[in-house]
Amino acid sequence: MNVIEWTSDFALGIDEIDEQHRVLVSMINALDARTHGDPGPERTRRLLAQLSDYVRDHFGLEERLMGGGGCSPDLIARHFAAHAHFRSVLRELTIDFEKGRRDVTRPLIAYLVDWFLHHIVVVDRAMTHQLDAAEPDLAGRLATVRLQHLADELPEAERRLLAERLSQEQAARRAAN
Numbered sequence: 001m002n003v004i005e006w007t008s009d010f011a012l013g014i015d016e017i018d019e020q021h022r023v024l025v026s027m028i029n030a031l032d033a034r035t036h037g038d039p040g041p042e043r044t045r046r047l048l049a050q051l052s053d054y055v056r057d058h059f060g061l062e063e064r065l066m067g068g069g070g071c072s073p074d075l076i077a078r079h080f081a082a083h084a085h086f087r088s089v090l091r092e093l094t095i096d097f098e099k100g101r102r103d104v105t106r107p108l109i110a111y112l113v114d115w116f117l118h119h120i121v122v123v124d125r126a127m128t129h130q131l132d133a134a135e136p137d138l139a140g141r142l143a144t145v146r147l148q149h150l151a152d153e154l155p156e157a158e159r160r161l162l163a164e165r166l167s168q169e170q171a172a173r174r175a176a177n
């Protein structure tokens with residue numbers, strides 16, 4: 001039996017974020033299924049690495065979306081603090097695991113389930129409502145955020161050009177709304 005079943009109640013209406021949240025549900029269920037047998041250190045190491053990649057991409061996307069404006073300073077502060085807490089829990093469990101602690105998966109699952117039920121249902125939903133109210137068509141902003149993500153890989157000069165272009169597009173979108 002899965003520890004969390006995805007239902008439409010969890011959907012926030014931003015496809016890319018919903019898809020990433022579904023991936024997190026699969027990871028939690030996979031992690032839980034493995035702890036019923038002995039996951040073994042290599043599998044646990046891979047899952048911790050997978051979670052860390054996930055967190056970088058997923059939190060990065062949400063933080064960039066909020067960085068584009070539309071969310072209250074209070075929500076942004078709360079949301080960034082929650083992401084920072086998640087990152088520190090994951091980092092500490094990974095360090096403990098590398099130091100030889102082997103029972104990291106159970107506390108990790110408990111944390112992830114609690115995270116999913118509180119953070120995604122409450123905090124991410126509040127973010128989505130505020131973003132929607134500020135910019136009903138989020139497709140343009142998502143496109144910008146995706147490009148910013150790609151820009152991280154570019155050399156400095158090209159990154160600057162792209163940043164200029166993106167801020168012009170952002171300004172044009174705001175003027176049109």
Ligand SMILES: [Fe+2]
Pocket residue numbers: 062079083119123124
């Ligand atoms: Fe979030």
